[in-house]
Amino acid sequence: MNDALSTIDPDDLVGYLSSRGWRHEGSWRGAMVWRLDAMGEVLVPARREYPDDDELLEAAVRKLARCEERPEREVLLDIAEPAIDTPSFRLESEAPSGTIPLPSAVKAVQGIHDLLKIAAQTVESGPRLLFTGQRSRYVDNFLHGVRLGTTRPGSYIFDARVPITQPPSRSRAISWNDELAGRDVMIGLYKALHAAADAATAGAERHDPTDAFDDHLQDGVSANLCTALSELSGNRPFTVSFTWARAEPVDVTSHSVGFSAPMLRILGAAGKDLERLAKSGHATVIGEVETLQHAPGEQPRVKIRGEFRSRSNVFRRSIWVVLDPADYQRAFHAQIQKRRLRASGELDPNQGRLELRPDPGGFEVL
Structure with missing residues (x-):
């Protein structure tokens, strides 16, 4: 020493x-x-x-x-290193203390990598139903700045050491302001993990467990995040805790978040469900108005709960439908009259919620 x-x-x-x-x-x-x-x-x-x-x-x-x-x-x-945030992943291993079977270790490291990547992509692009394609150079730079620590006695623990700010890129094509700040990514990961745990807990009490995840998409929950969590430990329970860099105190309660085996099974199903939804393409939703929303500076939209049909799947879901002002008024009166609506169009996977934009003439009151 x-x-x-x-x-x-x-x-x-x-x-x-x-x-x-x-x-x-x-x-x-x-x-x-x-x-x-x-x-x-x-x-x-x-x-x-x-x-x-x-x-x-x-x-x-x-x-x-x-x-x-x-x-x-x-x-x-x-x-x-006073400027390091540290998320710690505590796995329950059946091996002797401080060890883990090699296949489990490989799966865990890949899962941690994927969670950090998804958190960085969410900071970079905003919440999305599904992230596809290659990661950007900014996400790549962030991941290269993360170091994975060794385990401790008692179980198997991975510590990911994340600088709260990223050093300037050596590439002249990337400016300092384009880099992803590690603290932003860690705050995003912290919120997304707690939201995913809340959704999985709520889902256990519902007829359709995956339906509980729709209200948490804005918190950074995505198909990718759910899948990464479900695969990280092979359905064995694990816990994630955060230690925040003392160089920059954060106003976040550092509660750890645990995932039980039943929660991980629900997360796995939710990941597949959200991915199917994101790939629905052209779809139709038929149902009643659940919520009306017309925020200043935004297009009006309504949430319709009912039957959601795509080319290959049928879901019972609540879907946001973006409307023009005239159709929004029609939806408003339909809610008062308790009439059903039909909307046909494209589901946008690049939004932080389930959102459909109707085709021309693709909205009607039934």
């Missing part, structure tokens, strides 16, 4: 202690005294100037690792 300690700046250690709730309580023989209730105290040199300063730093790191029940090298990384 001495080589790693030689690179630690006492100021970084002080910042780490402060972020973990330790308090500065004076000094002793030229070293700062930091205390945390029930954990005792550590001594930190104000700067490197005496032969025993490395010993004080080593003792402080050793005590932190023991208090936090983490390896010393992991604590050292967090001290030295």
